[in-house]
Amino acid sequence: MSVNQPRRGRRAGSPSTRELILASARTLFAEKGFEGTSLREIARDAGVDPAMVHHYFTGKEDLFSSCVELPANPDQVLAAVSAVVPADRGPALLRTLLVLWDSPAQPALLAMLRSAVGSKAQAALLREVLFRRVLARAMAGLGTDADDVRLRGSLLASQIMGLMMARYLVRLEPLASASHDEIVAVMGPTIQHYLTGSLRDGFAGGS
Amino acid sequence: MSVNQPRRGRRAGSPSTRELILASARTLFAEKGFEGTSLREIARDAGVDPAMVHHYFTGKEDLFSSCVELPANPDQVLAAVSAVVPADRGPALLRTLLVLWDSPAQPALLAMLRSAVGSKAQAALLREVLFRRVLARAMAGLGTDADDVRLRGSLLASQIMGLMMARYLVRLEPLASASHDEIVAVMGPTIQHYLTGSLRDGFAGGS
Numbered sequence: 001m002s003v004n005q006p007r008r009g010r011r012a013g014s015p016s017t018r019e020l021i022l023a024s025a026r027t028l029f030a031e032k033g034f035e036g037t038s039l040r041e042i043a044r045d046a047g048v049d050p051a052m053v054h055h056y057f058t059g060k061e062d063l064f065s066s067c068v069e070l071p072a073n074p075d076q077v078l079a080a081v082s083a084v085v086p087a088d089r090g091p092a093l094l095r096t097l098l099v100l101w102d103s104p105a106q107p108a109l110l111a112m113l114r115s116a117v118g119s120k121a122q123a124a125l126l127r128e129v130l131f132r133r134v135l136a137r138a139m140a141g142l143g144t145d146a147d148d149v150r151l152r153g154s155l156l157a158s159q160i161m162g163l164m165m166a167r168y169l170v171r172l173e174p175l176a177s178a179s180h181d182e183i184v185a186v187m188g189p190t191i192q193h194y195l196t197g198s199l200r201d202g203f204a205g206g207s
Numbered sequence: 208m209s210v211n212q213p214r215r216g217r218r219a220g221s222p223s224t225r226e227l228i229l230a231s232a233r234t235l236f237a238e239k240g241f242e243g244t245s246l247r248e249i250a251r252d253a254g255v256d257p258a259m260v261h262h263y264f265t266g267k268e269d270l271f272s273s274c275v276e277l278p279a280n281p282d283q284v285l286a287a288v289s290a291v292v293p294a295d296r297g298p299a300l301l302r303t304l305l306v307l308w309d310s311p312a313q314p315a316l317l318a319m320l321r322s323a324v325g326s327k328a329q330a331a332l333l334r335e336v337l338f339r340r341v342l343a344r345a346m347a348g349l350g351t352d353a354d355d356v357r358l359r360g361s362l363l364a365s366q367i368m369g370l371m372m373a374r375y376l377v378r379l380e381p382l383a384s385a386s387h388d389e390i391v392a393v394m395g396p397t398i399q400h401y402l403t404g405s406l407r408d409g410f411a412g413g414s
Contacts, residue, residue, distance in 0.1 A: 116377055117324045123377045130379070147381075154379040155393060161377070162369020170323055170330045170368070172337070172361040174354075186362060186406045190397050199393045 018056045020046040025067045030121035034064055034128045064132075068112060068125050078137035086142055090192025091184050093138050097160060098180045101168065110168055113161065130157045138195065155194040163187065225263045227253040232274045237328035241271055241335045271339075274332070285344035293349055297399025298391050300345050304367060305387045308375065317375055320368065337364045345402065362401040370394065 024045035028037040039060055043050040057063040077100050084092040101109060116126035135153040144152070163183070166172045175183065231252035235244040246267055250257040264270040284307050291299040308316060323333035342360040351359070370390070373379045382390065 114324050117321050117372065126377055127379060130377075151381055151393065154373055154382040157377075157379055158369040158373035158382060158394075159366055159397075160369070161372050162365040162367070165324065165368050165372065166361055166365035170333055170337075170364075172334060172364055174358055175361040175365060186358065187365075190366075190400070193397070 017048055017052055021048060021053055021056060021063070022067055025063050026125065027121070029064060029067060029128060030124040033124070034060070034132055039063070064128070068129055078134065082137045082140035086196050087192075089138065090190075090195050091188035093195075094188050094191050095180055095184050097134075098183060101164065102180075106168070110164070113164055113169070130160075134160070142195065151199065152194050155199075156191060159187070159190055159194065224255055224259055227255060228260055228263060228270070229274055232270050233332065234328070236271060236274060236335060237331040240331070241267070241339055246270070271335070285341065289344045289347035293403050294399075296345065297397075297402050298395035300402075301395050301398050302387055302391050304341075305390060308371060309387075313375070317371070320371055320376070337367075341367070349403065358406065359401050362406075363398060366394070366397055366401065 021042060025037070025042045028042055028045060037060075039053050040050050042063070043053045046053075053063065057066060077096060078093075081089060081093050081096050112122075112126060112129075115122040117123070131153060135149075135156060138156060139149055139153060142149070142152075163175070167175045167178075167183075228249060232244070232249045235249055235252060244267075246260050247257050249270070250260045253260075260270065264273065285300075285303060288296060288300050288303050319329070319333060319336075322329040324330075338360060342356075342363060345363060346356055346360060349356070349359075370382070374382045374385075374390075
């Protein structure tokens with residue numbers, strides 16, 4: 001590239017290249033899901049060399065996290081959860097999520113929930129985050145079949161999103177002001193039930 | 208009023224008077240709640256005679272319903288639910304809500320959920336609707352104390368809002384495409400647990 005052509009084209013490494021890649025990634029992840037999207041396609045859509053994608057992001061997972069602007073890496077946050085034995089994992093998952101939601105990450109997480117409610121593309125991204133990140137960790141090693149994992153995962157996600165909404169957005173009392181211990185005490189059993197309970201027969205032992 | 212003064216001032220009974228009343232009612236209900244707002248205050252805020260409020264609305268309940276543009280009267284929809292014995296009421300409530308959500312009322316109900324997520328005033332109105340309408344019916348005659356009713360109500364609301372969100376907005380499968388029977392089978396026990404289960408001890412009989 002000639003040094004005698006100032007201000008022509010976009011220089012490699014300018015902040016905008018990263019933004020171009022993120023914009024294409026957001027669109028493609030929303031349209032085709034995480035699995036259905038390749039880094040090569042994202043580079044092509046963004047009009048950049050695939051090497052640029054690798055320059056800015058360590059891989060597809062990293063690019064995805066940057067796309068949805070996750071303020072914390074859910075894999076790190078949830079790593080401890082998959083180590084908990086399945087029989088105790090519900091309360092552990094719920095407590096981990098409450099700590100995350102009540103951290104400085106809260107505004108970004110609520111923004112993600114809000115935008116998923118208002119936009120189909122954002123809803124698709126949230127679906128990917130929930131299934132690939134939160135639920136994959138929560139259900140690791142549960143040894144159930146794929147249909148069962150999806151059913152349990154969507155039930156779990158419904159209660160998790162509903163709690164976020166009730167506590168932080170609609171601010172329903174006493175959930176809005178309750179301590180983590182209180183919420184884990186009253187909702188932990190539901191999360192555990194969705195993870196490992198007998199779904200088709202209702203709660204074991206009745207309610 | 209003289210017939211020789213065309214188009215001057217606002218005639219009583221014009222559609223706009225009703226709109227003025229509704230606008231004031233929405234603001235005041237959101238700020239002060241249903242109980243804390245009187246028809247007299249609403250009339251004063253709207254700059255109309257209190258008799259006008261009674262001309263357009265049969266009472267505060269009717270005005271409130273019109274405010275939140277409920278496409279169906281929840282009292283009518285949920286009346287049958289409060290007649291169900293408490294031990295069977297969870298699944299009955301869930302089925303009634305699913306029928307309502309999958310009726311032509313769906314767009315208006317989703318709009319209410321969306322706007323509650325984006326606006327504090329709309330969130331306050333949704334809180335009123337949930338507590339005064341849905342939960343009051345769901346928990347009628349359960350004979351628990353006020354704190355217990357609020358706790359159960361907010362847990363119930365969290366699962367209900369989360370299901371609406373998962374099924375219709377984020378469209379998580381299999382919940383998004385599941386039949387009413389399927390959802391009642393897997394989520395009915397949770398709703399029943401929040402209504403009548405032993406919350407502090409977890410689900411009776413474990414999960």
